[in-house]
Amino acid sequence: MAKELKGLDQQKLKDYWSYNIRLTTITMVIWFVVTYVAIFFAPELDKIVIFGFPMGYYMGAQGSLIVFVILIFNYSNKMNKADKDYGVEEEEE
Amino acid sequence: MAGVGSKGFLDNLAKIYAIYTGGFILFVIGLAIGEQMGLSNKMIGYTFMGLTIALYAFIGISSRTSKVSEYYVAGRSVPPVFNGMATGSDWMSAASFIGMAGTIFGLGYDGLAYIMGWTGGYVLLAVFLGPYLRKFGQYTIPDFLGARFGGHAARTIGIIAAITASFTYLIAQVTGVGIIMGRFLGLDFATGVFVGLMGILVCSMLGGMKAVTWTQVAQYIILIIAYLVPPVTMSQKVTGVPIPEIMYGQVLQKIDAKEKLINADPKETEVRELWKAEAAKIDADIKGLPASLGAKKAELEAKLAALPPEATAADKEKISKSIAGLPKTPEEAKEKWTAANKAAVGKSKPIKPYLQPFARLDMKNMLALTFCLMVGTAGLPHILMRYYTTPSVQDARKSVGWSLFFIFLLYFTAPSVAAFARNEVLNNIIGLPITQLPQWMANWGKVGLVSFKDINADGLLQFYELTIGPDAIVLAMPEIAGLPYTISGLVAAGGLAAALSTADGLLLTISNSLSHDLYYKMINPKASINMRLAISRTLLVIVALISAYVATFKLTIIVELVAWAFSIAAASFFPALVMGIWDKRANKAGALAGMYIGFFSCLIYMIGSRFYGLDIWGIKTISSGLFGIPMGFIAIFVVSRMTAPPSQELQDFVESVRIPRGAAKEHEEGMTSGH
Incomplete structure (x- = not known):
């Protein structure tokens, strides 16, 4: 058995991984919606115009990008916290 | 100053790069003042190129190393924000910097597939790969394949895929370096390529990943400043507010309105009709092959023979050139003329609205392209490799976020650059008398990026009488915005930084695949550290020379x-x-x-x-x-x-990769480097 797995609660490991899968799934669903669903409905979204931007265009040019950045930081914050909650964080040097 | 990458350096990163950024801005201002006092354009070009390349070489030399972990993964000491910047310039190539805005300028909404594709891929990287690769904590991507799927077979495919993908990409970067050096310094292509390569080599050969990382951070700062200055000025000029990303909404509306006017203009219709006739003519030529090709040749030859004796040599040469330019075979003629016919047909139709989705790429292909670009982004070895360099798994996670943030700064500005340029062309240039066109069009016409021809001979420029190469958009932006030549030099230095930084990363990926994966892991696992580094450095030079040689064929x-x-x-x-x-x-x-x-x-x-x-x-x-x-x-x-199923040992390995605990730190190098 790999050295870092020794002495870890198996149940906690399982919970940690299912938490990760849940978070990953949510992230991917949002990722899918802001790109692919937004492209699919671009002609409809374009009917809404804010500050001169048709919303379908805006999603492709800026909206989806902003969501991507937020998604990654959200994922990393939550996972970094989960590491500690489930006791699998890296050892301090 | 302590050596680049030393503890003193790492503890003061923010301060050092802040001073560097300030110094660079002062340098640009100084040059602009010099320009006012009569410094020539050529001198400005040389100063920019010379100084930036010298700077990259300086960082390379002062971070030279003989430690394996420093050479391959920068000692795993790169904090997330700085790894983000380095990944940003590793990722953004000459194509992103120079070509992207031009692509959107031409494709409108459909060009946004590139914007979304090349950023959305980082979400995949963040959740599926980055942190786990860092936990695995070796040196290359084939390393992971080898460890996880046991044996040399998987590693070998990994090496082949890494080299194929990286090498073609590398040639494109080297070509970009040659073009930029040529355009701004007047060097010929081959000289430009080799001067640029010297800069890359001094940097990566001595210091490997460590030098490349700290150079890429410096390059990111230059390229982002260079990219943002022109659109900010342009936005101030056109809308009165210097935030192009917010203000170009109203510009989009102006573009849309003007396109409708152009489509309704009888003069424009006239030009479109002429293109329609041209398309029909080419079509007839294609149908008449091979006889039509012979007829064309005979016609030109007759024309040459019929020239009056007093005709100038230039006239003769012109006709001889057209004869030489004719397709050699009917097959070649068919391919060339079909493309010409397609272009002419395109110009015979009203402008497709810039904002309309799927006008140039249907929805299916837009979805497919966005998807492929995203997955490709998350599969490129020179990017994945960067996440081996952070101090911890947690830092790797954050670092993906910072990478995308720094890439985002450029990518969400690109559509505004495209919009301001298109607005300028549609609203201020189309309809002008041919004799009163602005100077930038002539400047970029000389290098073939802008061309126009008064097809209907009315003395005015119509939309389909103008052709603008995609690369012209970013390069000509400073002149369009009325900025001094110094800013054009800055943009060129930015493009050079983008091309060099990507080339650095790719070169390292290729030479590491060969020296680490092929030589050390498969051929001679007993090789000493000095031997491995020597081989890696030699390969770096060889690969660089081969890529430069291939690039000269253009x-x-x-x-x-x-x-x-x-x-x-x-x-x-x-x-x-x-x-x-x-x-x-x-x-x-x-x-x-x-x-x-x-x-x-x-x-x-x-x-x-x-x-x-x-x-x-x-x-x-x-x-x-x-x-x-x-x-x-x-x-x-x-x-x-x-x-x-895989052995228990391998299943445990997968388990261990999934949790951050036990990630390799720099000081554990001795365990992984084989002694």
Whole structure:
């Protein structure tokens, strides 16, 4: 058995991984919606115009990008916290 | 100052790079003042290129190293924010910096596939790969394939895929370096390439990943300043507010309104009719092949013979050149004329609205392209490799976020650059008398990026009388915005930084695949550290020279090959890496099947659709990965379940990769470097 797995609660490991899968799934669903669903409905979204931007265009040019950045930081914050909650964080040097 | 990469350096990163940024801005201001006092354009160009390359070389020399972990993974000491900047300039190539805005300028909404594709891929990287690769904590991507799928077979495919993808990409960067050096310094292409390469080599050869990392951070700062200054000025000039990303909404509306006016203008209709006639003429020529080709030649030769004796040598040469320029064979004629016919047909129709979705690329292809670009982004080895360099798994996670943030700064500005340029062209240039066109058009006309011809001879410029190369948009922006030449030099230095930083990363990926994966891991595992580094440095120089040599041929297929390399990386790497982490049941047989099937199904569609008319659902060649990616995943899943499960040891390995605990730190180097 790999050295870092020794002495870890198996149940906690399982919970940690299912938490990760849940978070990953949510992230991917949002990722899918802001790109692919937004492209699919671009002609409809374009009917809404804010500050001169048709919303379908805006999603492709800026909206989806902003969501991507937020998604990654959200994922990393939550996972970094989960590491500690489930006791699998890296050892301090 | 302490050496680059030393403890004193690492503790004061923010301060050092802040001083550097301030110094660079002062330098630009100083040059602008110099320009007012009569410094020539050529001098400005030389100062920019010379100073920036000297700077990169300086960082390279002062971070020279003989430690394996510093050479391969920068000592795993790069904090997330700085790794983000380094990844940003590693990722953003000459194509992103110079070409992207031009692509959107031409494709309108449909060009946004590139914006979304090349950023959305980082979400995949963040959740599926980055942190786990850092936990694995070795030196290369084939390392992971070798460890997870046991033995040399998987590692070998990894090496081949890494080199194929990186090498074509590298040639495109080297070509970009040659073009920029040529345009701004007046050097010929080959000299430009070799001068640029010297800069890359001094940097990466001595210090490996450590030098490349700290140089890339410096390059990011230059390229982002260079990219943002022109659109900010332009926005101030056009809308009165210097925030182009917010203000270009109103510009989009102006573009839309003007396009409608142009489509209704009788003069424009006249030009379109002329293109229609031209298209019909070419079409007749194609149908009349091969006789029409001979007739064209005979006609030109008769014209040459009929020249009066007093005709100048230039007149004669002009006709001789047209004869030489004729297609050699009927097959070549057919290909050339078909393309010309397609272009003419395009110009015979009203302008498709810039804002209208799917006007140039149908929805299916837009979705497919965005998907392939995303997966390709997450499968490129020179990017994945960067996440080995952070101090911890937690830092790797944050670092992906910072990477995308720094890339985002450029990518969300690009559509505004495109919009301001298109607005300028439509609203201020179309309709002008040919004799009163602005100076920038003449400047960029000289190098062939802008061309115009008064087809209907009314003395005015109509929309379809003007052709603008995509690269002209970013390069000409400073002049369009009325900025001094110093800013044009700055933009060129930014483009150079983008090309060099990407070339650095790619070069290192290739030479590491050969020296670490092929030589050390497969041929001579007993090699000493000095031997390994010596081989790596030698290979670096050899690969650089080969790429420069190939680039001097200026093969037109390179641009296409880069897009292919992208799909290949997506179809061969991505499924095996993701399944290696996420599917404990995935085994060697499955991974090999997946990589082969992904690779070949992608390749078959590429070649089939490009040359033999293969067509599934109308998907274009550029999105070939659409088939290879899922087939790769399915093959790994199915074949793994048809064969024996991986050993307990490997299953434990997967478990261990999934948690941050126990990640390798720099001081554990002795354990992993084989002594």
